[in-house]
Amino acid sequence: MKKTLLIALTFTAGLAYGQQQELDKFQQYRPIWEEGTIAQKDSLAAVLIAESKNYKTEDEYSTTLNLLRALGHEDKMAPLETIAMKKFPKGRLTRDVFMQEVMYKAEGTTEKEKAYQQLIKKWPLKNFPGDELTYDYALSSLAGSYATDGNAPKAIATLEQMQERFWRGNGYLPVANRLLSAGDTTNATPLLKTVMDDAYYYITLPEEQKDNKARFASMGYASSMSAYVNILVNQGKYTEALELIENALQVAPEQADALSNVYYKSLMATGRKLEAYNILAKLYAKGQFNVEPDLKTLYADLNGSMQGYQGFNAGLKEDLVKSIRDHIKEMATFKPAPAFELLNLKGEKVSLASLKGKVIVLDFWATWCQPCIRSFPGMQAAQAQYADDKEVQFLFINTWERDKDYKKNVVSFIEKNNYPFEVLYDDQKDAVTGQVMAAKYDVQGIPAKFIIDKEGNIRYFLTGSSPNVDYIKMEMKELIESAKKPYKG
Known part of the structure; x- marks a missing residue:
């Protein structure tokens, strides 16, 4: 079964009273499942199994199943799981097992599509308020299958059903990359822009509004920006690319390394050679030796010849070795x-x-x-x-x-x-x-x-x-x- 309970709780803004009680129980036993002896873990597992005979809610079963897993007693989970699923055939546990064992293991788009229809018929989202992310996972998986088949319209229509804005980039970006690898820039471009715009929205929120969701969403900024800007660069739209990158560097300077490759290419193409050269030298000095052809080109342009390049190159590599040696001292x-x-x-x-x-x-x-x-x-x-x-x-x-x-x-x-x-x-x-x-x-x-x-x-x-x-x-x-x-x- 997927470890869905605690993952879901991480992003939930508020918890129902019962869920909060069960989460507190999980934390109560943390010292045992983290550092307890085998005897202590065995004893707690036995207590939990005995307690389970009086459980009334699905949350109680979910917490105990998570605890048994944490205690290393996966062997005791199956009987309890079976009881819980019989008691709550249309509950979260049964749904999650279906998703893990049926939907995510479905081979081929037709089977995955069939499984998704079963999911929303038997366990409709309206019965699980607050579980939008769970259904977005399923939609993302299905959209990925459509994209693999080259069916961009269905992939896009499926993605558009996703509800959690902070997470949807995790569905959009893989689909966009699959379409790009197939040469479908037309359909990939708006998907990348959506991911980029979502991440930008969360990055620019006031600091007091930046919760776990905002921080999670902002992580997709550099990857979507790089892919989007790379399309612009390939289309010769260097000025537009530069405007986007430099705006990104203002609001998210920590993304500078991830955007360096598309940045220097745009700078080169718009004649800002010295700036491009400085970025290239830093990339090379960090071990990205694949940029050397462009570095040589700019070196020759800016210096009028290749004279002195070998010494310059050796100096960059010496700096890299020194940087690595300083870095590993910390480890x-x-x-x-x-x-x-x-x-x-x-x-x-x-x-x-x-x-x-x-x-x-x-x-x-x-x-x-x-x-x-x-x-x-x-x-x-x-x-x-x-x-x-x-x-x-x-x-x-x-x-x-x-x-x-x-x-x-x-x-x-x-x-x-x-x-x-x-x-x-x-x-x-x-x-x-x-x-x-x-x-x-x-x-x-x-x-x-x-x-x-x-x-x-x-x-x-x-x-x-x-x-x-x-x-x-x-x-x-x-x-x-x-x-x-x-x-x-």
Whole structure:
């Protein structure tokens, strides 16, 4: 079942009394499900199961199911789930299971369309006030199928039914990108503008009105702006592109890095070469070496020749290495790495103990985690540069998967993308604490990477991701080479 309860509560402006009581109950037991022993977790699970015999509301069942999951007792969820679904056949739990097991797994647009019609007939939105986001997820999924089929009119008509303005960009943007990849700029452009305008609206709200929804919506500004402006640039509408970008940089200066590529192209095209050159130099100095052809062009234009370029280029790379070294100092730590023994895709056991004498790169990820996936080309390049180094081992720890068929999904994902990764499944619970490996390493969010030295000590810990392949290669090299050296404190 999807973890819908707490996700929904995150964005709900107000809670019904019953829901608030159940959320309070979930928080009440936080010390146990976060840090309790196996005995404490088992005891609480038994108490909850016993209590459930007297439940009157669906919220009570939902909270207990979430608690059982948090306690690591997924095995006890199915019987309780079955009881709740029988009691409330047209309730949220039954609906959410239908969406997860039927709609989201439907193969092909016809099946997904049929499932959506079942959804709105048996569980109409009017019966679930405040659950607009749940139905927007379904509409987004259906619209994506139409777009994949090349049916832009149906995709757009489906998107227009979405009700949560703060979230609709998450439906519009993927559809727009699919249409763009098929060469359909005409239908993609207004979708991108909608996402851009929505994000701009939330970004420019008065500070006292910026809630979680506003902050969430504003995250789509740079990606939609970049795609929209790139269309203008390709159409030769450089002045219009510049106006949009420079307005964006005024209201959201934190988006500067994400807009740099379309910004410098627009500046170049409108003759503002020095400004474009300065942006390009910064991009190159951050590891975006793919911009070098344009950097060379502007260097020659502004200097009258290529004389001195090699020294200039070397200086930028030296600055980048220094920046990376300064940055990784902030990630430095020194503590024993928790032991682990997990199975790889072939069913073979891989343990920390078996890798002693090697520098290990651990990368915690999940198939649903877009930042994780975005960094994989860079991680693949980083692994490739150590392909012949027997003292270095990359391990990709698959964790926090939401689907019961996660193993099949993981294999499919790795094979589809032809990633030569050693993947381990993080589904073995510690005999004492009941924790999976991610919890033992205190992973709070993914992607999360750990660099472990030859003696089994964690030397670096970093989170977040970048799509910049060259930067990741250089950063990983600095981390690994540093971890190869004896710890000096």
